[in-house]
Amino acid sequence: MSALPTSDEPRLEVVMPASAPSAVETVTTISGWGAPNWPGLSAPAAVVEERRLLKTVIDNLTMELPTGTSLALLGRNGVGRSTTCKAIMGEVAPHGSVRFKGQDIAGKKAFEIAKLGIGYVPENRDIFPGLTTRQNLTLGLKPGQKDGVGRWSMQDMFNLFSNLNERADVEASVLSGGEQQMLTMCRTLMGDPDLVMIDEPTEGLSPQMVQRVAELLQEIAKRGIATLLVEQKLAIAMDIAHRVYVMGHGKVVFEGTPAELRAREDVRKEWLEV
Helix, strand or coil: CCCCCCCCCCCEEEEECCCCCEEEEEEEECCCCCCCCCCCCCCCCCEEEEEEEECCCCCCEEEEECCCCEEEEECCCCCCHHHHHHHHHCCCCCCCEEEECCEECCCCCHHHHHHHCEEEECCCCCCCCCCEHHHHHHCCCCCCCCCCCCCCCHHHHHHHCHHHHHCCCCEHHHCCHHHHHHHHHHHHHHCCCCEEEEECCCCCCCHHHHHHHHHHHHHHHHCCCEEEEECCCHHHHHHHCCEEEEEECCEEEEEECHHHHHCCHHHHHHHCCC
8 A cells, every 4th residue: 555645636525424314316327428320329319317316324433535646435235335435426415515626526426526536436337338449438428528638548558458458349248247347447547537436346246357347446545536445355355555444324433544443353343254
């Protein structure tokens, strides 16, 4: 794990006070900046909306993420980790405030939040199956952005993941689960975000693919990009994160460094071990 950066801008601040049930809008969509007229892509990109009333999932959460730092959200399934990411990204209406680069982003649409510099890799590995790997990566670029302008280029992605390079002009639908996970993460990085949220990137992957994903997460940190990582594998989170938050029943039950969590066997047994 690298040393904790000293810069504090841009900063993500999330405050969700003691609970009150709220109506939320769940949006299922494939991440991308546009819907070009390419074969195999429905135009425009389909957005399915479902409105429903949900019970409060997150209760009394306060979290800060300075520039270039990596924060891991740990906990068992269903404790609110993924909902936290969705609330930041505008896919769930937060009861509280979410500030990024000093600007309140609570209530903004997901595409507006993305333009401000937040990237989101959901756990369901959204890809455009009828498009090639190269075309999927191109969709990660912001409107008007050219490949190679910023911290990442398409060639960077191919250098990091030789599998994607070998399948650059192959339809994404034939990629393995691990390759699709790589593609989803790389497409998000193509937009050059200042903060990237990654939800369960190693879920269901082979040990070899898990190692490749861990290497990418380390590379993201080296390039000064803030990372909010939702991860079940404790070893990966502890190696990469500067700070860890352990969640239970929608609340943060532990906050500290990886070293401090290693020293707290009671926390690991009660809130992390299955």
